[in-house]
Amino acid sequence: MGKTSLQNGTPSPAITRAWIGLMRAQQRVLAAIEKDFKSAGLPPLGWYDVLWELVKADGGRLRPFEIEARTLLAQYNLSRLIDRLEREGLVRRETFDADSRGRWIVITEEGRAMRERMWQTYARSLERHIGDKFSEAEARELAALLSRLA
Amino acid sequence: MGKTSLQNGTPSPAITRAWIGLMRAQQRVLAAIEKDFKSAGLPPLGWYDVLWELVKADGGRLRPFEIEARTLLAQYNLSRLIDRLEREGLVRRETFDADSRGRWIVITEEGRAMRERMWQTYARSLERHIGDKFSEAEARELAALLSRLA
DNA sequence: TTAATATAGATGCAACTGCATATATCCATA
């Protein structure tokens, strides 16, 4: 039994409230951010994560399975997300010579530009929907607590 | 600009880490719980919320728009979720005489039994995936911080 | 070598979601 529980195997009210709070907070903030993206005529937030991993990576490229590990996307979802990104010209698929099962996913100039454009909106959203609600110390505390669930 | 931000409109690292932590924690815990449900041969977690609201409600029944308000489900998603619950015999749609646009959604005995069965698994999951990770005080602190985002 | 197994990535299909709109009814007011 966990550190925090009643005798009968029922989670304590605090645990329950933390869980409900986690679900609702994530849903609300995510919905608010997605709405801001939509208003700005931007693609869904999920695209950002992939583009950002590629920008951070050496040579602006990664293997699909590497993106998968960094983003928590399921393999089949990532494969199709890459389809969409490629259709919009934001990434290219290139051959990976050392293993012909593999591919490089390479970010294009358009992809880099899009990521920056998305960040403008994203940064403002984070400020508005999260930053405004916490002091610096509280934000650190929240991040620390959440990291225990990762 | 928020309480917590740098000059240039970029969210502070603490805010960014809180946000990433929020997304990842929710995804991971939700995925773990859904997996537990699936292993136990149970329907998706989303069903639980509706059944639970109905159990708590007077007479075991609510109007769809009341469920909507209590669960954050979108109207069209709820309408279809009720279809599925009804198909499984867990709820019934009944007429609402005072306003014939409306309906009652009534939980059945099977619905009550299913909710209890789901709770067995749910409670253990919450213990394992959240309760084990926090002291009582920490859980309260986390819930309090998350409630600011609601 | 070859056969068995594992890994990288893609894809058909059914279920679910979001969006827009439909349908039915109610309410306010001219």
Place this chain on the structure above:
DNA sequence: TATGGATATATGCAGTTGCATCTATATTAA
């Protein structure tokens, strides 16, 4: 009391997800 607008719920459609499986290639071990 007719009409314009609001509210409650449902639904067609296109896009997305999850699941299972496929193809292609790599690795291991006999």
